[in-house]
Amino acid sequence: MTQENAQALNKVLVAGEWRDANAEGSFQAFNPTSGEKLADAYPVSSWQDCDAALTAAVEAFVSMQSLSREVIADFIEKYAARIEANSQVLVDMANLETGLAKTPRLADVEIPRTVSQLRQAATAAREASWTTPTIDSQSNIRSMLQAIGPVAVFGPNNFPFAFGSISGGDFAAAIAAGNPVIAKAHPSHPGTTRIFAEQAKLAADEAGLPAAAIQLIYAMSNESGLKLVSDSRIAATGFTGSRPAGLALKKAAEEAGKLIYLELSSVNPVVVLEGAINDRAAAIAEEFAGSCTMAAGQLCTKPGLLIVPTGEAGDALVSDIAARFNSGPVGSLLSPQSAEHIAATASELVSNGATMLTEQTSEDSARFCHANTLMSVSASSFISNSETFQREMFGNASLIVRAESTTQTVELIGLFEGNLTGCIYSSESGSDDKDYDLIEPALRQKVGRMINDKMPTGVAVSAAMNHGGPFPSSGHPGFTAVGMPCAVKRFAALKCFDAVRPHRLPEVLADKNPDGNIWRQIDGQWTQADVAK
């Protein structure tokens, strides 16, 4: 790159300072609603930037191990307050870069969710029960979860705030556990990520975090990405994004013995039983169509697969849904490739026997978009070609599968890959309960969250949430990416203290419960009490 270009690029946040990237390229984001490239240019960092960030993160980690929990909690809360104070500029930038509506989506849903999630993470950091202190007083063996080391976070394109690489759930969880974070921005919203990083850096300095506790790189080559997640200095990675990219990172990380938590793809099957259709077909059609087309369907938990019984009632439900797809608003897609990807997948499904149920009109517009797309296929076709028919279409496109019997439904569920969610709609009268009992055990094996009578698109930030599931919906089915304090545990290592002298124990493992609030398991009992003398 020429010096002139380099000077025009945004700076990266590495080793505690905003500095010129060692760039091997540059990129600009798009305005999806116009299809135009935005003016700001961002660097594609060379390995040199990654290397510097890794070294600085290791140093930061050493300092963070002796920080009080309060400092980390204080940072997260100061940062949350700064996000609230800067919400208008964040909303404006994210709207420009993603086309997502300013209201209600960005300002009224995603900002509050992001801030609340950070505050829950701050509470977890301060309260420390997430460390699950376990004390065997007889043997004087004590264990707890502790920070694991530098964590890399790759955020997705679809939630610029709540899943953002330096503002979302993985970031909040990793820092709450006491780890430095190297955030890698999603190239679809670098400006939004920059504003977050600026506020995070100010909050970190105010709270007294070490200089490199939070770092930001906008982009890097695929090769550098693979090196980053497998580097000896990294402890773990959180990745939310496309399946091919995620699988490549997973392979590199795991071959090096490194942890990587992934959220890759999910079609979130919804099964509608006969009685539910008879009870409330119109409501189901409305919920499904709304859930598929909201945010142009670009949600991890969009219901991409609806199983509807064959027969007249099912036919009517399908027609109603198709009509709603045709008449509903067509949202903007996040990237220039999205529409093409939906069209190509839909075309492959049709060529394999699916029926297109919606009008595939194309707008006379440069914005990124694709007609709301609904297809249907028989369960027998699905069963004979299940890999093709369960391919995720990330956007406003879904597939309806028409099942002839409960037995056939169970058979096709047996062919599913792992999913984040599975949902069953059934009659309030109990008339579907026999079918439910046959279908639920099969479906539950394939999903992380089993839902009744509502669409999966709402993902509460709750300690009981599971935003995870069997592979490939996530990389480890024992963990959730959403929900505090449970998501924090992903970025921690189990540490045992065996016959360690009392004055050397971590505070939370001492006989005395430091502030009387930490839940600890002492001799098999959960308690907030001290260890009995």
Place this chain on the structure above:
Amino acid sequence: MTQENAQALNKVLVAGEWRDANAEGSFQAFNPTSGEKLADAYPVSSWQDCDAALTAAVEAFVSMQSLSREVIADFIEKYAARIEANSQVLVDMANLETGLAKTPRLADVEIPRTVSQLRQAATAAREASWTTPTIDSQSNIRSMLQAIGPVAVFGPNNFPFAFGSISGGDFAAAIAAGNPVIAKAHPSHPGTTRIFAEQAKLAADEAGLPAAAIQLIYAMSNESGLKLVSDSRIAATGFTGSRPAGLALKKAAEEAGKLIYLELSSVNPVVVLEGAINDRAAAIAEEFAGSCTMAAGQLCTKPGLLIVPTGEAGDALVSDIAARFNSGPVGSLLSPQSAEHIAATASELVSNGATMLTEQTSEDSARFCHANTLMSVSASSFISNSETFQREMFGNASLIVRAESTTQTVELIGLFEGNLTGCIYSSESGSDDKDYDLIEPALRQKVGRMINDKMPTGVAVSAAMNHGGPFPSSGHPGFTAVGMPCAVKRFAALKCFDAVRPHRLPEVLADKNPDGNIWRQIDGQWTQADVAK
């Protein structure tokens, strides 16, 4: 193979019955104390046996999902009682196959440990608190850990009972979680494993487990092993054994998106500080030499690396240890390759600058053994060639590193791979505390269990134990392989129930605590109470 040979082979336990293997070869175990092959022949199963076991395990899993917790606990307890009743035959066979002493080791240590571990697993299965039920009563979101599916267990050679593929910790944990187990015997003790499997099968039938809840295959090709751990029907694998085999299985499993928990290698560094030597040099020498030569050092937590300060006091300690190595009993090694492996590694260390401190006499005997082996090397040599010098020698061989300063000790610890344990001996007077505070944070990052003032070879089966650590000591630093109920959680998946109707919830997530004993986290509080109305 000829029909005649096939008939002479021991049968495998597949799909609920002891049946002739579909064998592609056969093997015999050795008597390590004589070097002779034992008479009994065991099959190397073809993929056909693995395939049949996988299909049967999937069926068993479906049945096990509706079994009561009591049935599983009852099976484990009946099995434990049968092990006690058959302990003499187990001890005799294990002694024959492993050369480990009948008493105290096999009869007085490992049988009680194995039975106790199983009973703790039964308690975990019955009591169900390991499922960590989490209830958000406001949102009506509830989650818990549930059985994950068929689990393959590969046991190691060194603990034929307590880590055995169908009797040890991984088996106990996987079945307590409600999963069927496909056990793969270690080829060094197939007869011992067969007796366990016979008793397990009888107990399983008495308790009413499904036919294929427990299965046993003695051996398979490497290729079949890779297929097994990555098969779509398997949910997870537990492996304890050699690093090359474990890494190959890890790669295959993870590329298929399958869980695998591994215990691969560990040198278990022990740091002896100046003051401790001044206080109690002879006791430390005795503990270290005993810990290294017990069971011929074939323990996962054998202290393979001792860091001793340079200077006269350290010199004397090292001489004392060397004398104890020379005069101590030389145990039998488990496999015909062990002695060769120790000799080759020791020779490589010496050629890289280590000094041999013990007499390398060889016995005029056919038994599997190697002279107790102690070497020393300077910290600077270690630092310049750390990969070589931290190679595990599985057996009665250890390396002493002479450190010139605490700074140098910290530097060399920074080069360590992940280990199961790390230990620091320090003066009771507090004179070493400053050095301890510098060394401990560095060492803790490299180990799963931090120990004070004792050798790491004791591994209590405690809820607070961590028998795990950073890679390559284990595959995931967040889990332990020893300790109930914590080890059970490895073989489970997080399942969330979102707005699921009350009568469809798993018993442990119902408003009412089923028997008032399950610890559940309700709205952030751990309690045994019901959900408040």
